Amino acid sequence: MKRIAVYPGSFDPPTRGHTDLVHRSLVLADQVIVAIAKNSTKEPLFPVDERLAMLRAAVGEDTRVSYQSFEGLLVDFARQVGGTLIVRGLRAVSDFEYEFQMAMMNRHLMPGLETVFLVPPEDATYLSSSLVREVARYGGDVSSLVHPVVAEALRRRFAR
Ligand code: PNS
Secondary structure, eight states: OOOEEEEEEOOSSOOHHHHHHHHHHTTTOSEEEEEEESOOSSOOSSOHHHHHHHHHHHHOOOTTEEEEEEOSOHHHHHHHHTOOEEEEEOOSHHHHHHHHHHHHHHHHHSTTOEEEEEOOOGGGTTOOHHHHHHHHHTTOOOTTTSOHHHHHHHHHHHHO
């Protein structure tokens, strides 16, 4: 049976840490669905469609990876697509409490749905979408932190 992993997040915007995790998660699953949450409480910088296109460009062509947006509970989305694994990145101890709570709640809502945590490359442990947004907003260089397509989108977004 095909093992399907769901990699959920806001990806606003996707960073090098995110794309690394997509590639890494292919070790665990036959198919990875990158799932962009629509109903985040945060006010997004980029619309969902643009985030999806950026992720696609940053990850590159791979038939084992697909991209979808979802609304509502992650467990309902996972059920709908036949996902049995949730993949999340764990950068530092500071991530742990939130990630642990989410993993436990998701398991409560859907027993059998396992969450696995993968660690990003050492030089991406400090990397987050919110920091990238902030640096780009004030004209800092983010070219080594995100794919060129994302860097260009940020430049255009903040040039206004
Ligand atoms: O990249 P983020 O913002 O840390 O991702 C958080 C995300 C989207 C994975 C989380 O907020 C989520 O799963 N949202 C969907 C709604 C849901 O299922 N909430 C309960 C999670 S316990």
